[in-house]
Amino acid sequence: MREALAEFLGTALLLTFGLGVVAQTVTSGGAAGSPLGIHLCWGLAVILGVYASAGVSGAHLNPAVTLALAVRRGFPWSKVGPYVVAQLLGAFVGAAVVYLTYREAITAFDGGMRQVLGPHGTAGIFATYPAPYLSILGGVIDQIVGTALLVAMVFAISDERNAPPAASLAPVFVGLTVMAIGMGFGANAGYAINPARDFGPRLFTALAGWGGGVFTAGNGWWWVPVVAPCIGAVLGGTVYDLLIRAHHPAHTNRIGDPARRVE
Template sequence: MTERRQLRGELISEMLAVVIIVTLGDSAAAMITLYDPSPYAQAYWGVCIAWGLAVTLAIYVTGSVSGTHANPAVTLALAIFRGFPKRKVAPYIAAQVVGGFIGAALVLQLWHPVIDAYNAAHDLTRAGGGAAGVFFTHPGEHIAPMHAFWDEVILTAFLLLGIFAITDEFNEVAPRANAGALMIGLLVATIGASGGYLEGWPINPARDFGPRLFAWLAGWGSSALPGPQAYFWVPIAGPLVGGVVGAGIYQFLIKPYLPSGRTQAQGGSAELPTSVDPQ
């Protein structure tokens, strides 16, 4: 396989992974947003587990090709700490954002009659932000944009801390073989269950910006970009910073004290995995 063909396959894989995550995850968001009573009104864990299992499915479908980063924060952290080629960072991120855009288009195809009925029933419009929560995130009650930024730094730090631990081949208590995909999905679900009401737990710039860009073109206009209080930058910057923080915590505060880490420090060597592929 030529290098160019391999990269093309990796980018298609990254795009498809985010399509899967956004299509299924945003459809769960539609279930809680557009129906009254919502099927998730008393069972928010259902939304969280839907997002988490969407991530698991994406890993099973695409992990053998690209490693299923499916998140610019993951790609950046892997490039900094685990030797992922820096020349691939921008193409991977672009493919992930395109995947978010396509996923949002599929969500609108699935849900547009319900979205239009919801907006009509509540005297809302797309331009006014009606049903926008189906596609992209926004601050919850009492949450200002700068506070949301720090929330996303913290939540995404937990995400990357967990991913680096789960995918570290030298971590003896990490899940083995294909179980890593399920554990990463459950990690995403747990973060949502713990902090999702703050600002929708984007923890992934592509998951937010791709659908936000699509919604901007599909009639939501300035309610999507730049969003109220120019909020659009928060789900981009917060996860990118938080991902580096969480990965750095694992690399500097945990990994050196693993049995394999001590061996390496004494003169051994070992290759680090460069993807979140749990296989």
């Protein structure tokens, strides 16, 4: 229970900060925000969420990360369900907090008529939707690639035999990874790379006035940021392990160490 509570809080903080910057940007018409600000704030949101929960639960904050750790790192399968439920609930609550805070701003922006897409669409504050040009297959590829990059770097940052940062700085580098993914791969579909981050807020919007359109928009896009990140997470973790972890020498060189011959 204590681990699930930590995952709940960490994910709620992640979504509150992350969705908050999107709400501010959208409802101000870009006057109080920018794409760069969104990327920076999401990276900071990850850092803060991880710092809030890492000492208790390990701060997965992402069902895809939890799945990859179960598949590749021996994380107990019995804990996967409680972690995922806690992450989903945390994401839902984070969305609710942002909605409560920005409800009047959203109403001023859309005139009180909750719209999913379009010039006055506001559902994208909470969940991700594909760009008009993006196909479902393209979205699946996008989410697989983004999440594979995330998990490969999470594995690298936490690999004690591969010159990792100090444990106290690990959350910073995870946040920087998310920031880099957003800057490099955010245009197609908003880089959800986290089933809880997308599904929890999407469910909230369905209940809070946007209706079932949040599940039918984008040719039924909703399942892509749920399923594809799970595939990408396992793929990214597997690639890292095959190319790096499986080949660690008996002596691990640290950054700046002279090369040594392994007897």
